[in-house]
Amino acid sequence: MKEQENQNNALKDELLHTRKNVWDTQKDREAVFAFNTDYVSFLDSSKTEREAVRNVIQLAESKGFENILTSPKNMDKLYYPLHGKSIALYRKGEKPLTEGVHILVAHVDSPRLDLKQYPVYEDQDLAMFKTHYYGGIRKYQWVSIPLALHGIFAMKDGSIKNIVIGEKDSDPVFTIADLLPHLAANAQNTKKATEFIPGEKLNILAGSLPVNDDEKQDQRFKLNILKLFKDTYGIAEDDFLSADVELVPAGKSRDVGLDRSLLGGYGHDDRVCAYTALRAIxxxxxxxxxxxxxxxxxxxxxxxGASGSNTWFPEMVVGEILALEGKDSYTAIRRTLSNARCLSADVNAAVHPDWKDVHDLRNAAYINGGIVLTKFTGVRGKAGSSEANAEFVAALRKIFDENDITWHMAELGKVDEGGGGTIAKFMAYYGMQVIDAGVPVLGMHSPFEVVSKGDVYETYRAFRAIMNDE
Incomplete structure (x- = not known):
């Protein structure tokens, strides 16, 4: 009987796939927590794509990277900025670029509220800001929380004014005041969640003091806000026309749970993959x-858009590198990109214990499951997706297993339950092998997303293993 049990257990070990928990496989918890401390510093100082790129450049230059567009002296470590909103980093290998390159692509933008071009107005003796939401937000999550203003104003003289209001303890914050439940029976409660906070009512409380005590002064509450902008930053109403200003959740990321194993904050999607890819290179x-x-x-x-992945940017970057090596040709660019292997480093939705029914639990992403590979995305029969081929998945399995990486594979929800897309299809356009890979996230696209510190560190280890592969 005991012998038969041992045989069955051996057969299970040989034939059955067992999903691992990162805390069972990763014993160096000190390294995990230290890495996440560094990540928090990056995340909290990178709440917009511009801030993220500035921080990337600072970190890269501290490691000897040089701007490819400024006659670099060191050809081994290069970076290529694009419009202050995107960036590429390059490490030279022992083999020629045209024979193959490992590519990781992540994104540094996150869902948010953008100020409109004419944002400042007053109503009912209150000064307000008009916004237009960016990305797939759930509008009701953005009301009645403290918000911070981050942005740049491009002035007519060519100068740039960077502004952050709401992150220091001494700063004021902004908010969207919700409707009280006592009056919401018809205005909100009978409507769908997608409708009871209309986009045009995501308006920001900006102030309530008039510019002076003259009650006959027209727009005196709006004027006071504009006067404060002028006195503090030298900005007039016309300057909002050439500004990129965002409202994001105010405050810092926080450890979640008594054991501090989880990390909550704004912008894990997808700065968690951006940072782990950055640190890896x-x-x-x-x-x-x-x-x-x-x-x-x-x-x-x-x-x-000009700073998005659906552009010629990969060709531009590869072309510049090949030109510095004296191999510039369109054929060489295409050959380089088609020979590449790419991880589209993006997050997936972790199973929520209270909402398991939206997932196929056999094929879902899990907190503490390590890095998650997503073979395909898309909606309704994989539409709009880039699907990785079996040979590429097999190669990744080998790399991860040889490097003791904790990983699993997942889809984004049940069939026909929803879905989504990533950058993968834009990289696949060049004929390279691509798969989505990243960190499982709870509360994705909310103002306070949650990830496992173990998954963050394991994703970093996975990216390093890819870069070390021949």
Whole structure:
């Protein structure tokens, strides 16, 4: 009987797949928590794509990276900024670029509220800001929470004014006042969740003091806000026309849970993958194959626009590198990109204990499951997706298992339950092998997303293992 039980157990070990928990496989908890401390510093100082890119450049330059557009002296470590909103980083390998390159691509934009071009107005003796939401937010999550204003004003003289209001303890914050439940029976409660906070009512409380005591003064509450902008920052109403100003959740990321194993904050999607990819290329030693990391803007609205992934930017970056090596040709660019292997580093939705029914639990992402691979995304029969081929998945399995990486595979919800897209399809356009890979997230697209510190560190380890592969 005992012998039969042993045989069955051996057969299970040989044939059955067992999902692992990262805390069972990762014993160096000190390293896990230390890495996440560094990540929090990056996350809390990178609440917009511009701030993220500035921080990336600072970290990269501290590691010897040089701007490819400014006659670099060191060809081994390069970066290529794009419009202050996207950036590529390059590590030279022992093998030529045209023979293959490891690519990681993540995005540094997150759902938020943007100020409109004419944002400042007054109503009922209150000064207000008009907004237009960016990305797939759930509007009701953004009311009655403290918000901070982050942005840049491009002045006519060519100067740039960077403004952050609401992050220091001494700063004021902003908010969207919700309707009280006593009056919401018809205005909100009978409507769908997507409708009871209309987009045009995501208006920000900006102040309530008049510019002076003259009750006959027209727009005196609006004028006081504009006067404060002028006195403090030298900004007039016309300057909002050439500004990129965002409202984001105010405050810092926080440890979640008594054991501090979880990390809550704004913008894990997708700065958690951006940071782990960044740290991997900064920390990795000499690489056999060249490595490229793209950190892109505009993913949350379809990767469109000059700083998004649906552009020629990968060709531009590869072309510049090949030109410095004296191999510039369109054929060489195409050959390089088609020979690449790419991880579209993006998050997936972790199973929520209270909402398990939206997942196929056999094929879902889990907190503490390590890095999650998503073979395909899309909606309604994989539409709008890039699906990785079996050979590429097999190669990744080998790399991860050889490096003791905790990982699992998942889809984004049940079939026809929903779905979504990533940058993967824009990289697949070049003929390279691509798969989505990243950190499982609870509360994705909310103002306070939650990740496992173990998953964050394991994703970093996975990215380093990819970069070390031949």
């Amino acid at each position: 900064l920390d990795v030693e000499k690489v056999k194959k060249p490595v490229l990391v793209f950190l892109m803007d505009k993913e949350e609205i379809g990767s469109e």
